[in-house]
Amino acid sequence: MDVLEADLRALGLLRAPEGFAKRVLVAVGLPAPASDAYGELETPAGRFHVAWGAAGISAVRRVGAPEDFERWFVERRGRPVARAAEVPTRLLAQLAAGTAGRSRGLRLDLTGLRPFERDVLRKTLEIPRGEVRTYAWVAREIGRPRALRAVGTALGRNPLPVLIPCHRVIRTDGTLGEYSGGGTEAKRAMLRWEGVDPAWLEHLAAAGTRFVGSRGTGVFCMPTCRHVRRVQAANRVPFHDEREAMGAGFRPCATCRPVAATGSGAG
Amino acid sequence: MGADRDAALREALAADPAGGFEALVHAYQHRLYAFALAMSGEPADAEEIAQDAFLRAHDALRRYPAHRILALRLSPWLHRIALNVFRNRVRRRRLRVVPLDADTALPDPSDGPERQVLSRAVLRELANLVSGLPEHHRTAVVLRCVQGMTYAEVAELLGQPEGTVKANVHRGLQALRRRAGWLSEVS
Numbered sequence: 001m002d003v004l005e006a007d008l009r010a011l012g013l014l015r016a017p018e019g020f021a022k023r024v025l026v027a028v029g030l031p032a033p034a035s036d037a038y039g040e041l042e043t044p045a046g047r048f049h050v051a052w053g054a055a056g057i058s059a060v061r062r063v064g065a066p067e068d069f070e071r072w073f074v075e076r077r078g079r080p081v082a083r084a085a086e087v088p089t090r091l092l093a094q095l096a097a098g099t100a101g102r103s104r105g106l107r108l109d110l111t112g113l114r115p116f117e118r119d120v121l122r123k124t125l126e127i128p129r130g131e132v133r134t135y136a137w138v139a140r141e142i143g144r145p146r147a148l149r150a151v152g153t154a155l156g157r158n159p160l161p162v163l164i165p166c167h168r169v170i171r172t173d174g175t176l177g178e179y180s181g182g183g184t185e186a187k188r189a190m191l192r193w194e195g196v197d198p199a200w201l202e203h204l205a206a207a208g209t210r211f212v213g214s215r216g217t218g219v220f221c222m223p224t225c226r227h228v229r230r231v232q233a234a235n236r237v238p239f240h241d242e243r244e245a246m247g248a249g250f251r252p253c254a255t256c257r258p259v260a261a262t263g264s265g266a267g
Numbered sequence: 268m269g270a271d272r273d274a275a276l277r278e279a280l281a282a283d284p285a286g287g288f289e290a291l292v293h294a295y296q297h298r299l300y301a302f303a304l305a306m307s308g309e310p311a312d313a314e315e316i317a318q319d320a321f322l323r324a325h326d327a328l329r330r331y332p333a334h335r336i337l338a339l340r341l342s343p344w345l346h347r348i349a350l351n352v353f354r355n356r357v358r359r360r361r362l363r364v365v366p367l368d369a370d371t372a373l374p375d376p377s378d379g380p381e382r383q384v385l386s387r388a389v390l391r392e393l394a395n396l397v398s399g400l401p402e403h404h405r406t407a408v409v410l411r412c413v414q415g416m417t418y419a420e421v422a423e424l425l426g427q428p429e430g431t432v433k434a435n436v437h438r439g440l441q442a443l444r445r446r447a448g449w450l451s452e453v454s
Contacts, residue, residue, distance in 0.1 A: 004440065004443060004444055005412055007389070007390075008305075008393070008397070008412040008443075009412065009413065009415060010390065011304070011390055011394060011397070012298075012301045012302075012305070012413035012414050012415055013297075014304060014390065015297045015300070015301075016297050016299075016301075016314070016317065017300075017310075017314060020300065020317070021289075021296045023318065024292050024318050024322070025288075025289055027321075027322060028321070028322055028325045030285055030289060078293075112293060
């Protein structure tokens, strides 16, 4: 496929303007879709608006003006949202678990998102509390190793920050990058709260350490992988890249699946 | 592509017309919009064409018995409706004025994985170039190269022999290459 044909294909991937589907449905006289409900949630990470509907929890967003949240919700999820008198108790318990890093059992509404976005968000859900991965790692894990920027965009549009831990995805250069849950400072705070020291990540990155090996097992990991964190300092070997680690006879960890950081710190 | 999804959509349309139609719009809105934009070259026209196509589809679905809905091949069916809408509009208007530097809003192409390749301005120019092709070349190029259908699918959709479609795609691409030499440099 040459440049022209690739460009034509790109034209075919253009998206309809925001709100288009809704205008069509209104034009044929279909009743407006049922509203989701929302309330406020107090967490150790701050106060959030939380919305839920038939398909599960549909939005998490740092508390601001209710009108802003409602407007944002319609745009992001394509249906209205109405304030509930209170957050149901069962949901509160689930949310408490979710914000404490146990999101696995939660019913998260990812309907209407692009397949690519869903892939990125589902992959991000797999990153354990207390660990971080890079944009490049997510891109490679979902089979789109070159789509670094798109991964960043998808995480930036994460409708369920905190519950889908996009704060655990950082740049390859060790800097934290954007955070849809309320900016870089909020991301720093979330990581610290989960037991990851952002300054340590930056220090590792500055030293060029992408991976850490364990002399005992001969395995190398992402620096925050639980397998290598429990290894004593004397038995830890820093590596700049995959090749260096492999050259030293180390095998990549099967749990954190370290990736070779390609290019600069894009992401 | 999307065979499972289309089967689910057909069943939803047959079982629950309102909910099924909503799902259909959500599933096909981007595809029909992209088609209309490449055909018309104008974002405002594209939205009207795509919307009109959905309205006609809605009318048709209300008249169709369930067995007919369950046998519909949704993508060619919707594309054919959109193509008819487009042709009717052109006939109605005769003269299409294409502003050279209209500042109409295209959806932001940086807003997705595949779309970061081309800037909004380049896509707009490209849509404009495509919409300047003679209609039989344009339709073939758009269905084959923009919408990514196979030659066989395009041939069936247009009711033309595959050879004709191939020739039209070939000539359309040739014409575009002559005019679009600059595109690769801009992008």
